Amino acid sequence: MAKAAVSAKPDTVLVGAMDLELARAMRSLGTEATGSKNPQPKPYFISYAVSDSEGVSMNAQFGAITSSNASHRRTADVQVRLGSPEQDNTHGDHRASALTSMPLPLGDDREAIARSLWFATNRGYGRALDSYLKVKTEQQVRAKEEDASADFSVEKPATELLPAAPRVQLEKAAWEARIREISGVFKQFPDIFYNTVGLQASSETDYFVSSEGAKVATPSHVARLVVVGRTRAADGMDLFRVETFEADELGHLPPQKELMEKTLAMAKNLEALREAPVTEPFNGPAILSGRASAVFFHEVLGHRLEGQRQRGDEEGQTFTKLLNKPILPSFLSVADDPTVTTFHGTPLSGHYSFDDEGQPARKVDLIKDGVLETFLMSRLPIASFQTSNGHGRAEVGHMPTGRQGNLIVTSSKTVSDAELREMLKAEAKAQNKPYGLYFEDISSGFAVTTRRSPQAFSVVPLVVYRVYVDGRPDELVRGVSIVGTPQEALSRILATDDKQDVFNGICGAESGSIPVSAVAPAMLMSKIETQRQAQGTARPPIVPPPSDRMIAKGGH
Structure with a gap:
């Protein structure tokens, strides 16, 4: 009921834009070598990490679909480090100062991608510079640190461009029918006031390039089905159960019979928990x-x-x-x-x-x-x-x-x-x-x-x-x-x-x-x-849930 498209080559337009803009940033940022009266430090390290992910998600409750969506996101995390690996702008509480995130264009428009990376890198440099000045000031007035280790380790750069992850292909009507059937199990249990069955499938390729020479592209794909049920005991204690099913692709999730059986067992267990005694410490x-x-x-x-x-x-x-x-x-x-x-x-x-x-x-x-x-x-x-x-x-x-x-x-x-x-x-x-x-x-x-x-x-x-x-x-x-x-x-x-x-x-x-x-x-x-556990003070629902017969008669 689901199949993946053939794996493609890594996105060479994206990787090329990342490479060129990173090299330009390393050459251009900072004024230490220009003889400026107010020299600013050049970065000793910049990296671009781009997540390119597509996914589908759908949710059902009491036998009906509540949402069904598809998404495509491409986000860049730009890391800029000033100073040296021994001490840089990330020192101590300033670790997050190296990172700037920004959405990237979804298509293979090299100029648009480069402009977005340029803007994120310039913003990141400004944040890094501000933090680096604070770090240097703080080091002059603070007591000696327990661990005086460096802020960044020296590592051998990896280079491996694996094929891009295949796109998720979903038979929407078939999967909506499956999760409607699973969530419909809870209609048999009047004391379960909340349930959701959520299906998520994603296909992601992560790209990483750095000024050290690293160049990596790695694909991943996952399918996950999560079943949640909630009830409340007469004394106000909230109770819930969760079952998670995970696979490397949609077609490898458990068969419907198994999913139905486990959902029914979960619902019965929730009903039993409502009547179970509260244990003492x-x-x-x-x-x-x-x-x-x-x-x-x-x-x-x-x-x-x-x-x-x-x-x-x-x-x-x-x-x-x-x-x-x-x-x-x-x-x-x-x-x-x-x-x-x-x-x-x-x-x-x-x-x-x-x-x-x-x-x-x-x-x-x-x-x-x-x-x-x-x-x-x-x-x-x-x-x-x-x-x-x-x-x-x-x-x-x-x-x-x-x-x-x-x-x-x-x-x-x-x-x-x-x-x-x-x-x-x-x-x-x-x-x-x-x-x-x-x-x-x-x-x-x-x-x-x-x-x-x-x-x-x-x-x-x-x-x-x-x-x-x-x-x-x-x-x-x-x-x-x-x-x-x-x-x-x-x-x-x-x-x-x-x-x-x-x-x-x-x-x-x-x-x-x-x-x-x-x-x-x-x-x-x-x-x-x-x-x-905390007892809770809310009562269970006062009015019983509507029955199919009541709904058919218009509530009478």
Whole structure:
């Protein structure tokens, strides 16, 4: 029902305009060499990163289409650096001063593209100059910095122009019928007051050229279908579930039968959650399913291993001083490998060939046998690592920073699901607890990494069960969130099961929202701390939803 057009060559008009305008800017900007009475510094680095993306999106609710759109965007991120790699206009809190973003013409009009790049570059130079003067002034009055690393690393420029991404071709009527059918499932459930089924398919080619000689074009394409349902318990607690299906193209999304079955199961679970008891705060043993474990590692560990969090007066630097020391049990290892496209047949959202600074993606072994070995590095150096490892990532309009791609957790201490469950019961019994908790699904959470706040995390479970030690059936509960501090939480892992699961999602941080994946096995923790979620005060809808019969009779 969907097919892609044949891949085209990279846009040579676009790349040519980028090349020529960048070279002209490097020659022309600044007056240091002209003998001017008020010389201005020449840039030591300029780069153009252009995102050329086409996409389609459509949404349905309760069996009807609410939106259906197509888009084509071409945006340039112009980066201008003044000074030297040791200290430039991005120093300290001024990192964003290097970046200027501007829409580019969509067609192959070389003159129009060049004029837009010229204007963005001149604006960017002005911002960079203003910031560079502030940096030099601030350095004269501030105390010595903890990490005096350079502001920009020296890297070998990459040159690889891959074929442009094929255009998205969508059979609109067929897909609208599919998402109408999926969203229509919720009409059977009067207590689910909100739902949406969203389909997005995009085809993007990213171009990067720099004054160092880098010249890269990389294609990407993704199809994603997201199903969301919301309800509200009688006591005012809001409850929601999300199912995300992702593939490298529309034709590889799951068949309709599977999508319908999973949507129906989600709706039934939401109805059950409305009647489930609210759990009390808990501090005891728990199992996180593979998907829940993946989210946990992404939030609790992954963000704290991003390179820029190891320098700066405001960062908490949870693991900065723990290099070559154990931070996980010895049976666990963690890598980030954006070069992997799939895991056991499941596409990974965090895959890319080159990062957003034109550096080749590469696998990074972060933790081996529990011991911390390195961090996720962009071209912002830190005291212990001076070069990039291909993890400088950003959403369009943001400065790249060290970010996760495909975070992959492996274990050498594995048992079956059944054995892990028995270990949970035994651990609860040993702690004189009537039950342990099983977290089946977790929504995204947040991790606090700044120094002025407690180094804590919080993640919101969506589906939680009490697993009783006396053999009673598992009991669905609601209203719980997981809280804690990372070093203690990570030290409580006792064992994992023998298979890994995948979480695909969109992660937001200072460099914007980017696609990420995490892969992890289910894990047993000796203690996990939970607290009650906010209760909410709004009542469920007072009037029941209209029935088909009422609508047919005009509301009577």
